[in-house]
Amino acid sequence: MAENTWDVIVIGAGAVGENVADRAVQGGLSVALVESELVGGECSYWACMPSKALIRSGLALRAAQRVGGAAEAVTGNIDVAALLARRNTFTNNWDDAGQVRWVEKAGIDLRRGHARLDGPKRVTVTDDNGEISTLTANHAVVVATGSDPKLPNISGLIDAEPWTPREATSVKEVPESLAIIGGGVVGVEMATAYRDLGAEVILFARSGLLNGQEDFAGDMVAKALRERGVTIVKASPTRIKRTSHGIDIDTETESFTASEILVATGRTARTTDIGLETVGLTSGDWLSVDDTMLTHGTDWLYAVGDVNHRALLTHQGKYQARAAGDVIVARATGEPVSDAPWGAHVATADHCAVPQVTFTDPEVASVGIMSEDAEKHGIDAQVVDYNLGWVAGASLQADNYEGQARLVIDRERHVIVGATFVGQDVAELLHSATIAIVGEVPIARLWHAVPSYPTISEVWLRLLETIGRP
Numbered sequence: 001m002a003e004n005t006w007d008v009i010v011i012g013a014g015a016v017g018e019n020v021a022d023r024a025v026q027g028g029l030s031v032a033l034v035e036s037e038l039v040g041g042e043c044s045y046w047a048c049m050p051s052k053a054l055i056r057s058g059l060a061l062r063a064a065q066r067v068g069g070a071a072e073a074v075t076g077n078i079d080v081a082a083l084l085a086r087r088n089t090f091t092n093n094w095d096d097a098g099q100v101r102w103v104e105k106a107g108i109d110l111r112r113g114h115a116r117l118d119g120p121k122r123v124t125v126t127d128d129n130g131e132i133s134t135l136t137a138n139h140a141v142v143v144a145t146g147s148d149p150k151l152p153n154i155s156g157l158i159d160a161e162p163w164t165p166r167e168a169t170s171v172k173e174v175p176e177s178l179a180i181i182g183g184g185v186v187g188v189e190m191a192t193a194y195r196d197l198g199a200e201v202i203l204f205a206r207s208g209l210l211n212g213q214e215d216f217a218g219d220m221v222a223k224a225l226r227e228r229g230v231t232i233v234k235a236s237p238t239r240i241k242r243t244s245h246g247i248d249i250d251t252e253t254e255s256f257t258a259s260e261i262l263v264a265t266g267r268t269a270r271t272t273d274i275g276l277e278t279v280g281l282t283s284g285d286w287l288s289v290d291d292t293m294l295t296h297g298t299d300w301l302y303a304v305g306d307v308n309h310r311a312l313l314t315h316q317g318k319y320q321a322r323a324a325g326d327v328i329v330a331r332a333t334g335e336p337v338s339d340a341p342w343g344a345h346v347a348t349a350d351h352c353a354v355p356q357v358t359f360t361d362p363e364v365a366s367v368g369i370m371s372e373d374a375e376k377h378g379i380d381a382q383v384v385d386y387n388l389g390w391v392a393g394a395s396l397q398a399d400n401y402e403g404q405a406r407l408v409i410d411r412e413r414h415v416i417v418g419a420t421f422v423g424q425d426v427a428e429l430l431h432s433a434t435i436a437i438v439g440e441v442p443i444a445r446l447w448h449a450v451p452s453y454p455t456i457s458e459v460w461l462r463l464l465e466t467i468g469r470p
């Protein structure tokens with residue numbers, strides 16, 4: 001191997017890039033993994049892990065408060081300093097030494113610096129001292145650079161120095177009040193966390209909460225947030241100004257003030273400075289890929305994780321990474337490529353079985369096709385609902401349990417194509433639905449999958465009874 005030549009070059013050592021690199025090395029290829037910030041990426045330091053750590057203590061406290069006997073024993077408030085200290089353990093105080101050790105042990109060559117494509121199969125890396133080196137790939141270059149926060153065009157927003165999810169998840173001192181723009185996943189999760197941390201929260205959600213999910217999910221989360229004192233404004237700010245006393249926020253009809261403002265209005269592709277123009281692609285675009293993650297129009301450039309815009313979730317990006325790493329090995333070594341739907345080298349589930357848990361209180365756990373989208377997918381759908389509060393296991397889990405479950409069923413194939421559970425502790429229920437959807441388990445056979453009594457899973461039986469035995 002000539003110096004600076006590897007079989008595969010992976011740009012971006014987030015959870016997704018690490019996994020592509022690992023699979024390729026396990027398949028016998030040499031891999032250079034280039035990272036400009038922290039090895040582990042967004043999920044480890046500024047997204048999934050710290051955000052869930054900020055949320056978890058409040059969920060645990062309220063879960064105890066909903067159980068007679070425990071409620072009487074748990075009378076204090078959240079200990080903010082202890083909560084933030086626990087969060088810091090999950091981010092390793094923003095030190096990536098542990099992940100670097102894993103990369104080295106996995107046999108991956110880590111290069112620190114900013115990577116840019118420099119024509120087909122060539123990558124330049126600029127290190128912190130401005131030194132530039134050129135790497136060449138024998139077989140493939142993989143872009144796994146993730147996404148950046150999208151900032152809406154609101155007068156005064158940039159000058160007001162808003163928080164992005166990075167500032168919200170790495171907070172050291174909780175502000176007195178927090179305004180949040182965006183009623184998507186980040187918006188509702190951070191509203192949940194910051195209310196528990198003691199901040200007044202104003203959530204600007206111009207089109208309601210959790211669009212794209214079943215309607216009852218956003219409604220139930222909105223009701224719970226309001227009951228806990230969160231102000232939900234069904235409008236977008238039109239003007240923002242940071243002043244000596246905080247941040248003034250105007251909508252068309254009202255004015256608000258907050259100590260800080262968080263922008264949670266979606267993501268843009270992190271591709272503005274990675275040399276896409278040197279290979280005929282457009283800087284700033286999401287990279288469009290086939291089901292093996294190969295960028296359209298190339299036979300060597302792969303795009304995996306957030307950057308391909310298929311499903312902006314860590315677990316789904318890592319699923320794509322396993323397929324991409326393995327197919328790169330297969331194509332490099334001349335092994336057969338398994339790229340038919342549900343084959344070893346494709347991410348078929350991205351199209352029809354993406355699971356997601358929104359860690360609010362109540363939690364929202366959903367997978368597959370939502371009822372509103374069934375027609376678009378050419379599915380004649382039957383929608384079946386059940387009140388989770390009527391399930392014995394749920395009523396034991398929490399006094400006055402409130403929750404809702406929905407299945408979307410393909411009448412023609414007699415299989416489940418979508419499922420949504422909203423309620424306390426439903427997150428772990430989701431994988432049962434994912435398995436039923438991916439496995440295309442016939443409804444008639446599901447009658448033989450007996451949920452244990454008394455668990456929340458018994459909602460499966462109640463939903464089947466509502467459908468009726470085929």
Ligand SMILES: Cc1cc2nc3c(=O)[nH]c(=O)nc-3n(C[C@H](O)[C@H](O)[C@H](O)COP(=O)(O)OP(=O)(O)OC[C@H]3O[C@@H](n4cnc5c(N)ncnc54)[C@H](O)[C@@H]3O)c2cc1C
Pocket residue numbers: 011012013014015016017034035036037038039040041042043046047048049051052113114115116144145146147165169186270273274304305306307311312313314315316317
């Ligand atoms: C607040 C928040 C909470 C979230 N919570 C969840 C959750 O609970 N569950 C979930 O599944 N998903 C969650 N997500 C989404 C999840 O964080 C992303 O889907 C995931 O991080 C994407 O991984 P990635 O590897 O594609 O990108 P990233 O994690 O962003 O990694 C990309 C890496 O590439 C590096 N890089 C970029 N450009 C270059 C370059 N030119 N040269 C070298 N290196 C470069 C970056 O420094 C980074 O380390 C959350 C997102 C946010 C914002």
Ligand SMILES: NC(=O)c1ccc[n+]([C@@H]2O[C@H](COP(=O)([O-])OP(=O)(O)OC[C@H]3O[C@@H](n4cnc5c(N)ncnc54)[C@H](O)[C@@H]3O)[C@@H](O)[C@H]2O)c1
Pocket residue numbers: 152153181182183184185186187189204205206207210211235236237264265266267312313356357358359
């Ligand atoms: N638990 C999880 O799995 C989790 C948690 C957080 C984030 N994520 C992922 O990260 C990604 C980013 O999350 P997000 O919440 O930033 O994006 P999102 O796309 O989920 O939500 C953005 C919201 O902002 C709204 N919006 C856009 N412009 C606006 C404006 N000018 N004024 C008011 N509202 C506006 C949109 O209508 C939308 O409701 C998502 O794709 C999500 O899947 C996942």
